Amino acid sequence: MTVRASVDGIDVVVPEGTLIIRAAETLGTFIPRFCDHPLLDPVAACRMCLVEIEGMPKPQASCAVTLTEGMKVRTQMTSQVAEQAQAGVMEFLLINHPLDCPVCDKGGECPLQNQAMTAGRPDSRFGGPKREFPKPLAISTEILLDRERCVSCARCTRFSEQVAGDPFIDLLERGSDQQVGIAHDEPFNSYFSGNTIQICPVGALTSTSYRFRSRPFDLVSVKTTCEHCASGCALRTDYRRDFVMRRLAWEDPAVNEDWNCDKGRFAFTYMRHGRLSAPLVRGSDGVLHEVSWSEAIAFAAKGLSALSPSVAALLGGRLTNEDAYSFAKFTRLVLQSDNIDFRNRPSSGEEADFLAHHVAGTGLVVTYEDLENAPIVLLVSLEPEEESPIIFLRLRKAYRKSGLKVAVIGPLLTRGLRKLGAQLLSTVAGGEAATIDSLLAGDLRGSQSVLTALKKKGAVILVGERAASSAGAYSASIDLANETGAKLAWVPRRAGERGALDAGALAGLLPGGRLMADAAARADVARVWGVEPSDLAVRRGKPQEKILREISEGKIDALITAGLQISDAPDVDTFKQALSEAKFIVSFEQRLSDVSSYAHVILPVASVIEKGGSFTDWEGRVRHFNRALNDSPAVSDSTVLGMLAKEMGAPNTGWRIDEVQYEMAKLLGEGPTGTKKEFKRAGAPTIEAADVKAPPSGSAVLSTWHQLLDLGVMQGPEEHLAGTRRPSQVIISPGRAKQLGVATGDLVTVSTVNGVVTLPVEIDEIHEDSVWLPMNSPGSQVLVTLKAREGATVKVAKA
């Protein structure tokens, strides 16, 4: 339904329910505003957007009135009443606003400053004392508040309450004493707090890390893609003289809308600390020495040539699509090996089969928009707020706006899930498949509405990468999708995983989900690579866990690693063992890592701002970005692989980014040259649900996932951000707490034969047989300390 009305005498036809301020925008008329934000509920508090409406005695707030049939609206462009009303409000807003624009971070990009130019007076009629507050007020370690600059538009408080679901800030006091504030000892530790800085129409909110660092007009802005997780946020990277000053969310309605998370916003300084500037080669003295690029490439090529094809490539999930693709190609073509895996995390053969069958090269199947319009979204082994925060925001939006039903198969309704009004289908880790089976069989208590909703058109199942630790979970998810007709999507945590999968960085898979074993698919890839099908590796390779074992068994001799960390691996000991026994290790690094001490050659590569490329988000949407710092001498992994390939005498096929992207477009069906062909796909995994047995007394089944802000290396030096982390705690059920005789905050130990984690306890309605630990947070590094993965049986005791 549309309505016809007029704005400033110009006819407009807009959908029913369109706000006047939006309708005016379609005509190119910008009505000044402060409190209005298209993604927040109207509040009409600032009164800046007043317009005249024929037949109404008073000017009306155009941000809160919808256009109705025949309505005649006159904005400041044609109405003196509107113009004067706006000028009056602007004058009021400025009386208490400090004249500190020259030192204010917002100066130069400030809606108040800009609109004061159009709606303000040249001089002030106010002669009294201005309102003052002590400043700045640290409302968290990351966010600072200058209350005297605030215009009480309530964008920040509404964002926190409505969008993030974290009402940790609110307006306090009344009248001219009104101010934004936090509760005593309850800082603004929201994962999305940085967005409030960006939507603040004045300089009242600033970040500790950027405050007073730069002026907007000295910055060069580049559109980039976030490298932290698979949500795929478009970012604005602002740099000054080859130095990134800050990052913001770039508006992208299809993906992150106007938002991003604090990790994406603030965790970028890892790029400037401890970077390697020259290649390192381990000398006969056993020590790493800086060498020239030509020496390092020659050394690496010689080592790899000698051991090829007994070589494997481990990629770790952080690479851009282009780099992952180049590794996939280099391994098959130059190393003559299919030993490649992008998953340096708990993974499984079932997962590899699932990905090959259902995910690799399928393009956009489920989108953010699908989540928003779904009748239900069922989450399996996925904690969206911690593992894919933009999915969380979109689910919350749909839950608030259209009552989206969210159901989750997991051990606990976390705070994040409660913000989605989620229904819990409770299970211990490892019981996901069994739960899905009984959901389908209709004998899971209280789940009938979930099953009914899943059968509706548009229903979505999201399965997270942690399903790899739960035998049968991927298989059961496919069954559930097939039985109900719901769409099924896979949500990895890291930004590079989906792209690496599509690029063929997994044993047995060529780019675009083509099977190595399929002669037609091999021929197609070989054609694009300009080689014969027989030039590609033939023997089916191994996944990471087997690769590591085979190194220890002497079956694989050499390794190439890229952006890898031992502490992420599911079995740290085996990893270290393999690294120490490998005959030759070439490591692609931005900074020294825990792999470096084992490596024979370390090749320094570019960070995401020093190269162009793309990431593929969980949807399968390719998120291109341009090189931000053009003067950086750093080179991409692809370029380095090209140098190695040349040195090793490989066929001269493209390794430059434009060549890589051209090839990828051909193979993955993206862009104008893209031709997506259908090849044979892998079959679905059919792993039976594991038997779930109750743990013995004193023990529990471990549930664990990464918190958004944790000990991840890319958050490394950002201590202001680290201050907003959630506290590390162990979660047990009230029954277990009673059994152990512990109260909230008491110390509890969780242990395996390998180690002990001791943390304060939080008592929550978690599955009676479960215990939860943060995966990689201060005091709780599950893989390193307990050497256990999700679903393991662990001992729980009072400390």
Next chain:
Amino acid sequence: MAAKRSSQKLRPIITEHWDDPNLFTLAGYQKVGGYKALKAALKKTPDQVIELVKASGLRGRGGAGFPTGMKWGFVPKKGDKPRYLVVNADESEPGACKDVPLMLADPHLLVEGVIITSYAIEAKEAFIYIRGEVPEAVRRVSWAVKEAREAGLIGRNVAGSDYSLEVTVHAGAGAYICGEETALLDSLEGFRGQPRLKPPFPAVAGLYAAPTVINNVETIANVPFIVTNGAEWFRGYGTEKSPGFKLWAVSGHVERPGIYEAPFGITMRELLDYAGGVRYGRDVKFWIPGGSSVPMLTAEHLDIPLTYEDLAAAGTMLGTGTPMVFDTTTSVVKAVTRWLEFYKHESCGKCTPCREGTYWVVDILQRFEQGDGKKTELKLLDDLSNQIEGRSFCALGDAAATPFPAAMKYFADEFDLATKTPVDKTFDPAATMLKSPVAV
């Protein structure tokens, strides 16, 4: 035009038995016929009660004068949401003092009105939101509700009927803004009291987003009389557009301040006579008909009939119908300054014009009070009033913009004088005090 109407005399209806010290008890109230109206109402259908009140022409006594029956009729009777009645007993307007005495003297009248009104709009739950600064009123009404519940008049099967009702008494925490009906709802729900965006109006989505009727105490108190005596009887008082009678709470510089009950159409001069005239035989300098939020009038306007329509024609409003009288010892500059200080202190902060406007206007007025005003600032004050009025979020912002322009209309000289001479030099502050010695 005033002369054409017959003069209206005092006629105690609501206040008839207020002299009885036991009226506040159930027994005392029933002795004078209390709760008979309820029984009569329960014999009618809810819609019949609404029609009756519509026919009576009863208008809201909270200030805006909206037709009560029409308001009740807006509440959708279908739908799965509950309906609520909320009584606005947050009487905080400077000069208004009618609801609090009513709640102290005759709390059961309010309770009876609440039950009838709830029945009419088919609400199963009613809330009485009482200004927290008057614990006595909270105690009396709470006591009355308790007595009524024990007597079977509230709770399951009200007075033996099929109708059930719960009544909750809630004390506010002392904010003028919570007298604004949507801010009151926020406050009642446990939030910080700030007005809500309309639409949706409370009749559609009010308390807990359910259909809600919000009525003033005095409005509700009229309902039992209308039920007992009928719409025609009610219309026999007052004028066509302002039917009925009113609690006129006369305060200020009069000999006998207090509540005088009389039909609409009585004049201020008559009310002044009942109140013993201006103290010490002085003259009226200015008066406001109904709370500080309505523009002031002067001695010239004493013969205007006190009705919604006549006062509107005179450029002011009936408001809460609680006239405040100021004699010739009063500095209008000082009075306006005090009012604006009140509005500044009580501004909720939500919208810019009220929050910043009152801050600025008070800054200027306080300098005028010190004899330090500038002539150019009179134009500025006028501009600022225009920048607030009609631009603010709720009516309370508009109210803050009324005192100055009205005062300038009649007493521009005094503001001129305040650009040179401190107000206290022109008007002896001791003389204007209510308890001032006679011979000042």
